[in-house]
Amino acid sequence: MPLHCTTAVSTLRTLLQSQFRPRSSSSLTAPQRNLFTPRTASCTMASAVAKRLAGKTVVITGASSGIGRSTAFEFARTAAPAGGLKLVLTARRIDTLKQIATDIHAEVGDSVKVLPVQLDVSKPDEVRGFVGKLPEEFKEIDVLVNNAGLVKGIAKAPEIAEEDHQRNRPDQHDTSHLPIFLRRPNGGAGDIINIGSIAGREPYAGGSIYCATKAAVRSFTDSLRKELIATRIRVLEIDPGQVETEFSVVRFYGDKAKADAVYAGVDPLTPDDIAEVVVFVAGRKENVVVADTLIFPNHQAGAGVMHRRT
Ligand SMILES: NC(=O)c1ccc[n+]([C@@H]2O[C@H](COP(=O)([O-])OP(=O)(O)OC[C@H]3O[C@@H](n4cnc5c(N)ncnc54)[C@H](OP(=O)(O)O)[C@@H]3O)[C@@H](O)[C@H]2O)c1
Numbered sequence: 001m002p003l004h005c006t007t008a009v010s011t012l013r014t015l016l017q018s019q020f021r022p023r024s025s026s027s028l029t030a031p032q033r034n035l036f037t038p039r040t041a042s043c044t045m046a047s048a049v050a051k052r053l054a055g056k057t058v059v060i061t062g063a064s065s066g067i068g069r070s071t072a073f074e075f076a077r078t079a080a081p082a083g084g085l086k087l088v089l090t091a092r093r094i095d096t097l098k099q100i101a102t103d104i105h106a107e108v109g110d111s112v113k114v115l116p117v118q119l120d121v122s123k124p125d126e127v128r129g130f131v132g133k134l135p136e137e138f139k140e141i142d143v144l145v146n147n148a149g150l151v152k153g154i155a156k157a158p159e160i161a162e163e164d165h166q167r168n169r170p171d172q173h174d175t176s177h178l179p180i181f182l183r184r185p186n187g188g189a190g191d192i193i194n195i196g197s198i199a200g201r202e203p204y205a206g207g208s209i210y211c212a213t214k215a216a217v218r219s220f221t222d223s224l225r226k227e228l229i230a231t232r233i234r235v236l237e238i239d240p241g242q243v244e245t246e247f248s249v250v251r252f253y254g255d256k257a258k259a260d261a262v263y264a265g266v267d268p269l270t271p272d273d274i275a276e277v278v279v280f281v282a283g284r285k286e287n288v289v290v291a292d293t294l295i296f297p298n299h300q301a302g303a304g305v306m307h308r309r310t
Helices: 002-019 030-035 044-053 066-079 094-111 124-133 162-167 178-182 208-227 247-251 256-262 271-282
Strands: 057-061 085-091 112-118 143-146 189-195 232-240 292-295 300-302
Touching: 044 066, 044 271, 057 066, 066 085, 066 094, 066 112, 066 271, 085 094, 094 112, 178 189, 178 232, 189 208, 189 271, 208 232, 232 271, 247 256, 271 292
Parallel strands: 057 085, 057 143, 085 112, 143 189, 189 232, 232 292
Antiparallel strands: none
């Protein structure tokens, strides 16, 4: 998109310059003057988003893989031209997070600061202590992406293992950052971006606990948005359909063949597709709230409505 935008504008500019070259720019209207002004930014929209993100601190849970990992890269790439972004990447696999931090630095350099932090969101003590343990320069969180999540198995009640009952419910209702948001002017400011799922809208057999968890995310998100109506805090939900990540490998306890079968004959979304939406909603003007989105790949029209090629 930025490439097309730049190409179209420069082609138009070249054509018009060859037809109509003014003696002085003061004789031009503002739109005409625009055409003769050299531009370095690739597209006004991209640079506006980069400027809006400049100086912000973004926390992403579940950043070691899939959607969370892609979201970290997408924020870094988008914000890098304006600089000043701080990313806090959290998950249980700290070594993976450190590698991602290194890779982001290799790609965008010092314009984005990345802090990897080990955090298990299913452990309330760790969640409670998280903000307090952050280094001072990362404490002023502006955007929280509540993305960490998993599901184990496809068992139906009453065969669902006790530990899977628990494991399928990582805590997405973390409000430990809210006091930071609420201290800001105009009743408070900041973005809470919750990653839900089509599973939260359409419960399916073999996913009862996961679907219930995602339905809870949806209700919690909607309630919170209403509770915070007098503030400038934006509460946003993004519900992906099928995305190919480690999600199915985890669901099938590491059985790659079973995970691959989920995506056979279909074109699932990539984690980058969802990451682009996350950064899009965070990059809107403060008064624009993309409250709710449902994102399918082209072959999907519901939790169980897929077209398979063979
Ligand atoms: N893939 C899909 O089709 C799909 C569709 C709709 C919604 N979603 C949602 O998208 C989100 C991301 O999933 P994904 O597809 O990107 O899967 P993924 O590749 O398996 O990534 C899941 C991430 O969550 C982290 N995580 C899991 N349990 C955690 C815990 N207790 N504490 C901290 N981090 C934890 C994992 O990190 P560690 O293992 O290092 O802790 C990993 O970084 C989830 O909320 C999922 O429900 C996925």
